[in-house]
Structures are given as structure tokens and as C-alpha cells.
Amino acid sequence: MQTAPILSVDQLAKKFSTSFRRSLWYGVKDIARDLNPSGLRHSQTGNDLRKTEFWGLQDVSFSLNRGESLAIIGDNGAGKSTLLKVLNGLIKPDVGQVRIQGRVGALIELGVGLDPVLSGRENIFVRAALLGMSRRQVAPLVDQIIDFTGLGEAIHMPVQFYSSGMTARLAYAVAAHLNPDLLLVDEVMAVGDLDFQRKCIRHMQQYLAEGGSIILVSHVPYHIQAVCGRGLLLEKGRVLFAGTATETLDRYFTRQHESVTSLVERSSTRLGPDRPVVIGSLTVKTAQGTAAKSGGDVCVTLTCESLTSVDNVGWSFFIWTNDGATCITSAINEVPLTLKAGRNELVCRLPRLPLMAGGYQLKAAVFEIGSMQVLAHLGWEDAPERLLVEEDQVSTMKNMQATVQQLITLDVEWTFAR
Numbered sequence: 001m002q003t004a005p006i007l008s009v010d011q012l013a014k015k016f017s018t019s020f021r022r023s024l025w026y027g028v029k030d031i032a033r034d035l036n037p038s039g040l041r042h043s044q045t046g047n048d049l050r051k052t053e054f055w056g057l058q059d060v061s062f063s064l065n066r067g068e069s070l071a072i073i074g075d076n077g078a079g080k081s082t083l084l085k086v087l088n089g090l091i092k093p094d095v096g097q098v099r100i101q102g103r104v105g106a107l108i109e110l111g112v113g114l115d116p117v118l119s120g121r122e123n124i125f126v127r128a129a130l131l132g133m134s135r136r137q138v139a140p141l142v143d144q145i146i147d148f149t150g151l152g153e154a155i156h157m158p159v160q161f162y163s164s165g166m167t168a169r170l171a172y173a174v175a176a177h178l179n180p181d182l183l184l185v186d187e188v189m190a191v192g193d194l195d196f197q198r199k200c201i202r203h204m205q206q207y208l209a210e211g212g213s214i215i216l217v218s219h220v221p222y223h224i225q226a227v228c229g230r231g232l233l234l235e236k237g238r239v240l241f242a243g244t245a246t247e248t249l250d251r252y253f254t255r256q257h258e259s260v261t262s263l264v265e266r267s268s269t270r271l272g273p274d275r276p277v278v279i280g281s282l283t284v285k286t287a288q289g290t291a292a293k294s295g296g297d298v299c300v301t302l303t304c305e306s307l308t309s310v311d312n313v314g315w316s317f318f319i320w321t322n323d324g325a326t327c328i329t330s331a332i333n334e335v336p337l338t339l340k341a342g343r344n345e346l347v348c349r350l351p352r353l354p355l356m357a358g359g360y361q362l363k364a365a366v367f368e369i370g371s372m373q374v375l376a377h378l379g380w381e382d383a384p385e386r387l388l389v390e391e392d393q394v395s396t397m398k399n400m401q402a403t404v405q406q407l408i409t410l411d412v413e414w415t416f417a418r
């Protein structure tokens with residue numbers, strides 16, 4: 001039997017004005033129109049833009065079933081927070097409909113929904129009351145919530161004296177533990193320290209496994225990959241792409257990468273006295289040449305051209321997050337190799353690729369051991385290579401732990417130059 005989705009969003013649109021004064025005036029007119037729709041004959045409908053207005057969201061439709069998780073991805077200003085606020089009923093859409101079956105827990109803007117003069121503990125009861133829960137219903141959950149915050153004695157302090165990380169801890173714990181059917185989480189979670197972020201990720205995974213539903217806004221690929229099955233890419237308020245979380249992240253970063261490559265031309269690949277070694281390619285594939293799978297046995301292969309024979313050569317490669325923000329892992333071969341004049345192939349086998357499915361950036365360097373002088377590099381001043389790791393159902397869950405912790409140690413087997 002097909003159950004109704006927990007959330008369905010139909011052709012949602014929200015407009016904003018760049019002029020504060022006009023937005024107030026439009027607000028008054030909109031209220032008048034809503035009160036008396038037939039009275040204002042010449043008033044515009046919600047579908048039209050008035051002077052200084054623009055679409056913050058436009059034509060957004062999707063649905064979410066119980067137990068599903070959706071990542072909302074996009075550049076700054078794409079409309080992600082606006083969408084969450086509309087879903088949480090904090091702002092009213094101009095067009096379209098939102099239907100939610102059940103209770104919503106939301107962590108949207110830091111401090112929203114918390115009373116600054118009340119203590120953390122008192123806020124738990126207030127929030128529960130606002131969600132329609134009685135004191136008796138909330139009492140058994142309070143210790144659990146306080147324990148999750150990790151705030152200790154600070155739970156008795158007024159929230160106005162909390163740091164942003166402490167506020168995020170309280171807000172998440174409250175939103176997540178008052179039995180929500182749908183959890184909306186904006187990236188305010190990112191202001192918490194790494195330990196807290198990991199705790200939230202583990203909580204979300206468990207909550208999903210128990211049948212909860214999540215919408216997560218984040219710029220952190222690991223958070224998205226660890227939590228979300230599906231993704232929605234927003235651009236200028238519109239849905240540009242919808243697919244699995246991995247496909248959506250890849251689509252997002254491919255677009256960013258394209259714009260970077262169009263700006264930064266690959267450095268000249270011509271060999272010459274000032275460039276005695278040039279890297280041709282850097283790939284991560286199986287021994288059979290097929291795409292890398294999460295947890296699979298793969299080879300990192302670097303090809304390079306050398307003008308002459310060069311002794312005492314080492315090489316290293318680096319795997320970065322798809323946004324180029326964090327180097328996740330690297331490996332360095334310091335056993336001296338000899339490059340022959342012409343084409344060389346350097347291979348490193350990784351018996352178990354400890355990366356979750358998704359996109360990554362690859363960088364490499366070839367250097368002279370001893371002086372550590374870099375002979376050639378790839379991806380530092382020019383565009384990095386891209387690596388797309390495919391999902392492997394069996395190994396994904398095992399790898400998740402490693403990737404949430406961000407820094408990964410590689411098992412490596414270096415192969416000499418061919």
C-alpha cells in the first residue's frame with residue numbers, strides 16, 4: 001500500500017523586494033488582497049513581480065516520503081534557507097502549496113525559537129509546549145536532550161550567554177528529540193565543533209533508520225553524503241537538478257569546476273629545459289580500468305613525460321574534497337624511482353579505497369628526493385583532476401565512519417616506474 005508523502009511541495013514561489021520600504025508597502029497590500037480577494041480589482045496576483053521585487057524561490061516542487069532524506073544544495077543566495085523557512089512556516093509563500101503530515105523539528109536560524117532570557121533547560125519545556133506537548137510528555141525526554149547537548153551545568157544558564165556553538169547544541173538537541181516526523185536542519189550545525197557535528201550526523205543516521213525524514217541544507221559534502229539519499233540543486237531560487245545526493249553534489253561541483261577551468265587555463269604541457277618533467281594524467285581506476293568504487297581495490301596512476309632520464313624521483317598524490325576546501329588524505333612515495341626519457345607511468349595500489357561515493361579532487365606532485373625540489377605538479381596552480389567514486393552497497397556503511405572523521409589514512413602499495 002502506498003503511503004502519502006510526509007512532505008509535498010507544489011510549485012512554490014516566494015518573492016522579495018530589494019527595497020525595505022516597498023516590501024512593507026507590498027506587505028500591507030498583500031494582506032488587504034488576502035482579506036478581500038475580489039475587492040482589489042487591479043491588484044496583481046502572487047505570480048507577478050512588482051517594482052524592485054525578485055524571485056527568492058520559483059516553481060519549486062518535490063515530495064519526501066517517510067524515512068527519506070533530502071539535501072538542498074546551492075550557492076550562497078540560491079534560496080536554500082528561504083525554502084526551509086517556508087517549509088517551517090516561518091515565511092508565507094506567494095505561490096504554491098506545502099503539505100506536511102506530522103510534526104516538524106527545525107534547526108534553521110541560530111537562536112530562532114529559543115528565548116534568550118530563559119535557561120537552556122527552561123527552553124526545552126517552552127519549545128515542547130509550542131509543539132503541543134504536555135509537561136508529562138516532555139519530562140522523560142529532558143535528560144536525554146540535556147545529555148545530547150553536552151552543556152553540563154551551562155544548561156541552567158540563560159541562553160543569551162551561550163556561544164554560537166552552545167546555542168547550536170541546544171537547538172539541535174531540542175529539535176531532534178521532541179519526536180519530530182520531519183527534521184529540517186540548516187547548516188547552523190556547522191558552528192558546532194567537530195565532535196558535535198559527528199554526534200549530529202550519527203543521530204541523523206539513526207533517526208532515519210527509525211523512519212524519520214530529514215531535509216538538510218549544507219555546504220559540507222561529507223555531511224550530505226553521510227545523511228542524505230537524495231539531493232535538490234537550487235540556482236537563483238529554481239530547481240536546477242534533482243537526483244541522488246551523490247549525483248546532485250557531483251552536478252554542483254562539476255558546474256563550479258567548469259567555471260574554474262574556464263578561468264584558469266591548464267599550464268603549458270610542453271616539455272622544455274625549464275620544464276624537464278610534465279604530468280600528463282592522474283587517474284584512480286580498478287586494475288581493469290573501470291571506475292573506482294567505494295571500498296574497492298584501485299590503482300592511482302600518474303603518467304608523466306620526462307625530457308631526460310632522472311634519478312632519485314619521488315611522487316605524491318592528494319585527495320581533496322570536491323569543493324577543494326579540505327585535503328582528505330595524501331600519500332607520498334619516498335623510495336627513489338628513476339624516470340626514463342619519454343613517457344613514464346607511476347602506479348600506487350590502494351587495496352581498499354576508503355572514500356564514500358561522490359566527487360573528489362586529485363592533485364599530485366613529482367619531486368626530487370633529498371632536495372624536495374618539485375619537478376612537476378598537477379592541480380595546484382592549474383585545475384585539479386576530478387575523481388568520481390561510485391557507490392558500493394556492501395562497503396558504503398563501513399566507510400562512512402572514516403569519511404565523517406574527514407582525515408583518512410591510506411593503505412598503499414607503490415609500484416615502480418614503468
Ligand SMILES: Nc1ncnc2c1ncn2[C@@H]1O[C@H](COP(=O)(O)OP(=O)(O)OP(=O)(O)O)[C@@H](O)[C@H]1O
Pocket residue numbers: 016017018056074075076077078079080081082083
Ligand atoms: N527577508 C528578505 N528580504 C529580501 N531578500 C531576501 C530576504 N530573505 C532572503 N532574501 C534573498 O533571497 C535570496 C535567497 O536567500 P537565502 O538566504 O534563501 O539563500 P541561501 O541559499 O540560504 O544562501 P546561503 O548559502 O548564503 O545561506 C537572496 O538573494 C537573499 O538576499
